[in-house]
Each structure stands twice: as C-alpha cells, then as structure tokens.
Amino acid sequence: xLEMNPAPVLVEDMIALTQRLYHEARLLDAERFxxxxxxxxxxxxxxxxxxxxxxxxxxxxxAAVGAGVVFNENIARLKLRIDRLRSxxxxxxxxxxxxxxxxxNVEIEPADAENEVIVHSVIVIHRNRIDGLARQFTAGRTDRxxxxxxxxxxxxxxxxxxxxxxxxSNINVFF
Amino acid sequence: MRIERMGREPEFSxxxxxxxxxxxxxxxxxxxxxxxxxxxxxxxxxxxxAHESQLPKAGDFLTTHMGEDGVIVARQPDGSIKVFLNSxxxxxxxxxxxxxxxxxxxxxxxxxxxxxxxxxxxxxHEEYCYDEIDIDRKKNGLKQVARVAGYKGLVFxxxxxxxxxxxxxxxxxxxxxxxxxxxxxxxxxxxGGCIKSVINANWKFGVENFIGDAYHAGWTHDSGCRSMNNGxxxxxxxxxxxxHASVNGHGWEFGTEGVGDLFLLGRPKxxxxxxxxxxxMAQRLGEMRSQIFGSVASASIFPNVSFLPGISTFRxxxxxxxxxxxxxxxxxxxxxxxxxIKDEITKGVMQTFGPGxxxxxxxxxxxxxxxxxxxGVVTRHERLHYRCGxxxxxxxxxxxxxxxxxxxxxxxxxxxxxxxxxxxEADKLDAMPERPEPRLTGVSETRDVPGLFAL
Numbered sequence: 001x002l003e004m005n006p007a008p009v010l011v012e013d014m015i016a017l018t019q020r021l022y023h024e025a026r027l028l029d030a031e032r033f034x035x036x037x038x039x040x041x042x043x044x045x046x047x048x049x050x051x052x053x054x055x056x057x058x059x060x061x062x063a064a065v066g067a068g069v070v071f072n073e074n075i076a077r078l079k080l081r082i083d084r085l086r087s088x089x090x091x092x093x094x095x096x097x098x099x100x101x102x103x104x105n106v107e108i109e110p111a112d113a114e115n116e117v118i119v120h121s122v123i124v125i126h127r128n129r130i131d132g133l134a135r136q137f138t139a140g141r142t143d144r145x146x147x148x149x150x151x152x153x154x155x156x157x158x159x160x161x162x163x164x165x166x167x168x169s170n171i172n173v174f175f
Numbered sequence: 176m177r178i179e180r181m182g183r184e185p186e187f188s189x190x191x192x193x194x195x196x197x198x199x200x201x202x203x204x205x206x207x208x209x210x211x212x213x214x215x216x217x218x219x220x221x222x223x224x225a226h227e228s229q230l231p232k233a234g235d236f237l238t239t240h241m242g243e244d245g246v247i248v249a250r251q252p253d254g255s256i257k258v259f260l261n262s263x264x265x266x267x268x269x270x271x272x273x274x275x276x277x278x279x280x281x282x283x284x285x286x287x288x289x290x291x292x293x294x295x296x297x298x299x300h301e302e303y304c305y306d307e308i309d310i311d312r313k314k315n316g317l318k319q320v321a322r323v324a325g326y327k328g329l330v331f332x333x334x335x336x337x338x339x340x341x342x343x344x345x346x347x348x349x350x351x352x353x354x355x356x357x358x359x360x361x362x363x364x365x366x367g368g369c370i371k372s373v374i375n376a377n378w379k380f381g382v383e384n385f386i387g388d389a390y391h392a393g394w395t396h397d398s399g400c401r402s403m404n405n406g407x408x409x410x411x412x413x414x415x416x417x418x419h420a421s422v423n424g425h426g427w428e429f430g431t432e433g434v435g436d437l438f439l440l441g442r443p444k445x446x447x448x449x450x451x452x453x454x455x456m457a458q459r460l461g462e463m464r465s466q467i468f469g470s471v472a473s474a475s476i477f478p479n480v481s482f483l484p485g486i487s488t489f490r491x492x493x494x495x496x497x498x499x500x501x502x503x504x505x506x507x508x509x510x511x512x513x514x515x516i517k518d519e520i521t522k523g524v525m526q527t528f529g530p531g532x533x534x535x536x537x538x539x540x541x542x543x544x545x546x547x548x549x550x551g552v553v554t555r556h557e558r559l560h561y562r563c564g565x566x567x568x569x570x571x572x573x574x575x576x577x578x579x580x581x582x583x584x585x586x587x588x589x590x591x592x593x594x595x596x597x598x599x600e601a602d603k604l605d606a607m608p609e610r611p612e613p614r615l616t617g618v619s620e621t622r623d624v625p626g627l628f629a630l
Contacts (some may be wrong), residue, residue, distance in 0.1 A: 069521075
C-alpha cells in the first residue's frame with residue numbers, strides 16, 4: 001500500500017546521509033578502507049543473506065536447516081578482511097581491479113531509537129578484473145545509521161544481492 | 176541407456192603421459208573434447224545429486240545438473256529418492272524453475288502437462304484434445320535416470336545401466352570417505368543453503384585443486400593465512416608423515432598432524448569440539464583415521480565433488496562448457512553436533528571458503544587464467560608439468576589406495592587424469608581397470624576391523 005503520510009525526516013538529515021553514502025562509496029572505490037572503517041560504529045553488523053528461488057506457493061520451511069549467509073561480519077572481521085587486502089600478498093587483486101560504485105534510490109525513515117534512522121538504497125558495483133573483463137553486482141541495502149558526536153555512523157547493513165548465481169568467481173568487494 | 180556421439184573415435188591417450196608426468200592443455204579448453212566428456216564421463220559416471228538431509232520428507236525436491244543435463248531429485252512417499260530429467264517430454268521445456276522446495280506436482284509452464292513427484296504424467300491442460308490413441312501417459316513421464324544409490328547420506332545417480340555399483344565405484348575410497356561421513360553417530364547433513372557462483376574455468380581445475388594440490392595453498396592463499404594467523408605464513412609441510420591416496424580417480428591428500436584444517440577454519444570452539452570427540456573417533460575409525468581427521472587435507476570424488484574435511488566446505492563443480500563451470504558450495508556438519516557448533520562452523524566456512532571467504536577468493540583467477548590462456552593456438556599445444564613426486568609411491572599397511580608419500584605431490588592429480596583417460600577410452604564400463612585392486616569387499620569393512628588394518 002502506498003504510504004500517503006510517511007514520517008517526516010529532516011531535510012538536513014536527508015542531505016547529510018545521502019552525502020555519507022556517496023562519500024562511503026568514493027572511499028571504497030579508492031581503496032581507502034581505513035577511512036571507511038571510521039564511518040562504522042564499533043558494534044556494526046554487516047550481513048548478506050543467501051536467497052533461493054522457490055515457488056511462490058511453497059510455504060514449507062527450507063529443506064536444509066540453518067540460514068545461509070554470504071557475509072555475517074562484525075568490526076573485527078571487517079578489519080581482518082582489510083588486513084588481508086593490505087598484506088601485499090593478494091595476487092588476485094594485483095594489478096588492482098577498477099571498481100566503481102553507483103548509489104541510488106536513497107530513502108530515509110525513522111528508526112525505533114531516537115538517534116538512529118533506517119536508510120534504504122540501491123548499489124550497483126562495476127568491477128573490471130585483472131583478466132580485463134567487467135562484472136556487475138546489483139544489490140539493495142537496508143542500513144541503520146546512528147547519530148553521535150562524530151556525525152552519522154553505520155550501525156547495521158543488510159545487503160540483498162539480486163543474483164541467484166554470483167556472476168563472478170568471488171565477491172571480494174564491500175557493498 | 177547408452178548414449179553416444181556418432182562418428183568419432185578419438186585417441187585420448189595422445190593428450191597425456193602420466194608415467195612421464197605431462198598433460199596436453201587441450202583437455203582444458205577444446206570444445207570437442209568437452210563434448211566427449213559429457214558423453215563418456217558425465218553421462219556414465221555416478222554423480223552426486225543430493226545429500227539425504229536436503230530432502231527430509233515426501234514431496235521435498237531440489238533441482239541440479241548431471242553434466243549439463245538438468246535433473247529433479249525428489250523424495251517419494253515410500254521414502255525412496257527418484258531422479259529424472261527436468262524437461263517435459265512434450266516440447267522439452269523445463270518443468271521446474273525453483274532451486275528446491277516441497278510440492279505435489281511439477282507443471283510445465285508451456286501447455287500445463289503435470290507430473291507427480293515421481294515424474295509420472297498425471298494430466299494435461301485441455302485434455303480432451305488428445306484422442307486415446309494419441310498418448311500413453313505411462314510412456315510420457317519425465318525420463319528417469321538408470322540408477323540411484325546412496326553412500327552414508329550422499330545420494331548419487333547415473334545414466335549408465337552398465338558399469339559398477341556405487342559401492343564398487345567408490346571402492347576403497349569409502350575408507351577415507353568415512354572420516355567425513357561417519358566420524359560420529361548420526362551421520363552428516365548439509366546446512367546453510369547452497370551458494371552458486373560462476374567461474375570462467377575448466378571444471379577439472381577445481382577438482383584437481385582439491386584432489387591433491389596442497390602445494391598451491393602456501394603461495395596462493397598467503398594473504399588469507401597471514402590475516403588469520405597474526406601475519407605468519409603457512410608452516411612447511413611434513414613430507415615424511417603426509418600422503419596422497421588415490422582410488423579409481425578419487426583422491427585424498429592429507430597430513431597426520433590432526434589440526435591444520437581445523438585451525439584454518441578460525442573457530443577455536445570447533446577445534447575444542449573435535450578434540451573432545453577425537454578419542455571416540457579413534458574407537459570408531461581407528462587411530463590412523465582419527466589422526467588424519469582435522470589435518471591439512473583436501474579431497475575429491477571422481478568426477479566433480481570436492482570437500483575439505485575439518486573445514487567442512489562441500490562443493491560440486493558443474494561443467495558449463497570447456498571454459499566455464501558453476502560452483503555450488505554447501506556446509507557439511509555432523510547431525511549430532513550442538514547448534515552452536517553448527518553455527519560456528521557455518522560462520523567459519525563462509526569466512527574462509529565461501530565466495531566471500533578469505534581463502535576462496537584467491538582461487539578463481541588462477542583457474543580462470545589457466546583455462547583461458549589456451550585460446551592461444553600456440554599456447555594450447557604446450558604441455559603442462561605433472562611430475563611432482565613421481566617416484567615417491569609407497570606400500571602402506573594401513574592406508575588403502577595408490578599411496579604416495581609427501582603432501583606436496585601431483586600423484587592424486589595423475590590418478591584423476593588416469594581415471595579420466597580410462598573412462599574416455601572405455602567402450603564398456605565393466606572393462607575399466609580398478610586402480611588399485613580393492614582391499615575392502617563390503618560396506619561393513621570400511622570402518623576399521625581389528626586385525627585387518629592394525630597400525
């Protein structure tokens with residue numbers, strides 16, 4: 001149903017958060033991972049769940065127990081990924097890939113906590129790999145951003161990847 | 176059924192000399208050889224199609240591929256499992272587009288032909304348009320595979336009516352498989368769903384990497400290891416107490432130090448868990464296998480299933496042309512494990528050997544470039560070196576199979592390509608040689624029998 005009266009969001013917040021998303025994308029494109037980490041809350045959760053193609057009418061629980069995830073990370077795990085990328089031994093990224101993120105469809109709504117908001121967005125990631133071929137990932141994101149003394153920081157990110165089969169050999173990229 | 180391509184009798188032995196230790200690169204890139212593989216290997220091998228835990232109740236199904244043939248695997252009301260082509264006998268359309276689920280019917284989108292979960296034709300849209308002599312429903316069901324069989328939870332199917340039983344196909348490799356499938360009461364299950372990714376590489380590069388290529392880990396995965404291990408690289412392997420074992424093209428490479436793969440999973444709780452059950456595992460499987468389990472190890476089942484015992488990733492390399500495969504990965508755990516251990520293992524696998532994992536993401540580029548360089552006509556005629564450890568074969572009292580000493584070795588890879596050649600050249604599967612002659616004779620013997628495999 002169309003939400004005729006969405007809860008109001010301050011114009012300043014809208015601008016500040018949209019700018020944050022763009023800024024975040026530019027930091028990651030430029031491999032400024034440590035600067036990106038500064039935008040994350042210490043208790044950040046970063047998740048990508050696995051999706052399966054099932055019939056609409058199929059209401060049975062998934063046949064296999066346990067929910068699958070591609071990413072289920074906290075700040076320590078994200079740092080570990082960045083340490084690995086910085087190790088100098090990541091042959092699959094040397095020479096570096098060309099990576100460009102496009103962020104769109106930004107929509108903000110109030111969250112339960114007073115100093116937090118929910119931010120919906122769409123991300124398209126273009127990757128030109130060392131083999132010269134380009135691949136593209138498309139995903140929806142539902143974030144929770146928290147306002148503190150440092151401005152807005154990311155408290156949670158749920159990534160809904162729109163691919164039944166990953167169109168690449170790895171997904172070594174931050175969404 | 177016997178399915179063959181017409182009119183070509185190629186000499187596949189020209190593509191390798193395994194006594195010398197080389198392979199011709201065209202087996203990784205040539206479109207005609209790939210077509211022959213689909214006929215001679217994938218249409219005749221026992222292929223993994225499901226784990227029983229994926230289909231717990233009647234009407235549960237999943238879709239997968241046997242070679243490039245799409246199939247539906249479905250649990251029947253009587254508890255058996257049927258496997259049939261995912262293609263309508265009317266115009267050939269796929270009848271099921273879902274990955275998995277529970278259903279009573281598969282209905283073709285094109286003309287509404289409806290099949291039950293056993294694949295039998297049960298009805299059609301506007302049935303009155305068919306006269307009685309037009310159609311025999313019994314003969315127009317979904318095409319069944321020739322045989323379905325299981326080994327300790329794994330379900331296999333084959334299109335070949337002739338050839339060995341599944342037990343004979345796996346042969347003495349069952350002794351090794353039990354370390355994965357039977358190390359605790361209750362057996363195993365696949366959890367966490369299936370991740371699919373596409374890699375522009377020949378399917379055999381994935382299989383041979385897991386069947387014996389411990390050698391790549393220290394270099395390819397250096398960054399992954401250092402990030403998990405406080406900046407330290409992989410320790411050197413103990414070449415004296417580590418092995419390659421090959422049985423009918425299946426292979427398991429392993430150390431006997433007991434902890435390497437468990438460590439790489441990066442989950443201390445899981446390590447503690449296995450240390451707790453290790454004495455029981457020794458009672459169940461014998462001292463030797465309880466020491467092998469958890470060591471740096473990797474394995475493949477011929478032709479296209481691989482896993483890391485201890486790290487618990489389980490995967491299948493589905494061929495999609497000479498230069499592409501689809502990788503499907505699952506997490507395999509013991510059913511009897513507590514939920515928090517299963518959860519720890521799932522997290523560990525995704526973080527190490529999922530497509531977003533710190534180890535997995537180094538591999539794809541290598542396999543891809545090993546394959547696509549062969550677009551070059553000069554390049555593809557160059558031989559590849561498979562001679563590592565060629566003189567290190569040993570006889571071992573405890574370890575069945577063709578055994579080589581030293582984990583850094585090409586022995587299991589040579590065993591895999593020997594089986595590949597045997598199948599590519601065999602007109603009759605029954606005539607294929609056993610490599611080696613089996614020690615075990617029945618399922619019951621795959622667990623240690625006192626006296627028979629005493630250390």
